[in-house]
Amino acid sequence: MIFLYRYCRMLEEGSFQGWTADFVFMFFFSCLLITIFGLFINLVFLGQAFTIMMVYIWSCWNPFVCMNFFGLLIFQAPFLPWILMGFSLLLGNSIIVDLLGIAVGHIYFSLEDVFPNQPGGERLLKTPSILKVIFDSPEDDPNYNPLPEEWAGGFAWGEGQRRGGGGLNNLNLVFNL
Structure with a gap:
C-alpha cells in the first residue's frame, strides 16, 4: 500500500500534473489489461501487479x-x-504477479510515450472526452474579463503600497486604530 500511495502520488504530482483525466484513463486502461491478463493466468489478487505497474x-x-x-x-x-x-523471488513469492505488472506498465509506457515519438508514430491511447469533461478544469480564456474597468467605480484600486512595504508606518497605523 505504501508503494502504491507513494508512486501514485509522484506520478500525479509529476508526470500527470494538470492532466487528471489522463491519469484516470491510465488507471482504467491498466486495470482493464491487468484484469484480462490475470484471467488467463488464474490470478485472483491483482493489487501487487497494479503497484508494480505504477x-x-x-x-x-x-x-x-x-x-x-x-x-x-x-x-x-x-x-x-x-x-x-528479485526481492519478491528472494522471499519465495511467485514472480508472475510482478511480471504481469511490468508487462502492463511496459505496454502503457510504449503506447503513451515510445511509439508516438517514433518517426511516423502517432498517439494510440487517447483519453475519452467524457473523462476530460469530468476531471479536467476548463481552459482559461486569456481574453475573458469578468468585470470591465468602468465597473470599478473610477477608483485606483490596487495602486497602494505593496504588502509589508510601509515598514513602521504600517505598524503605527494598525496600533493607532
Whole structure:
C-alpha cells in the first residue's frame, strides 16, 4: 500500500500534473489489461501487479533518479521494478504477479510515450472526452474579463503600497486604530 500511495502520488504530482483525466484513463486502461491478463493466468489478487505497474511507469519517466534499496544497493530508477521482482523471488513469492505488472506498465509506457515519438508514430491511447469533461478544469480564456474597468467605480484600486512595504508606518497605523 505504501508503494502504491507513494508512486501514485509522484506520478500525479509529476508526470500527470494538470492532466487528471489522463491519469484516470491510465488507471482504467491498466486495470482493464491487468484484469484480462490475470484471467488467463488464474490470478485472483491483482493489487501487487497494479503497484508494480505504477512503479514501472514512474521509473520509466524518471530514469535519472538514484534509488537506494535498504541502504545496500544504489541504482537508477529504471531498475526498481526488476529489483522488487528479485526481492519478491528472494522471499519465495511467485514472480508472475510482478511480471504481469511490468508487462502492463511496459505496454502503457510504449503506447503513451515510445511509439508516438517514433518517426511516423502517432498517439494510440487517447483519453475519452467524457473523462476530460469530468476531471479536467476548463481552459482559461486569456481574453475573458469578468468585470470591465468602468465597473470599478473610477477608483485606483490596487495602486497602494505593496504588502509589508510601509515598514513602521504600517505598524503605527494598525496600533493607532
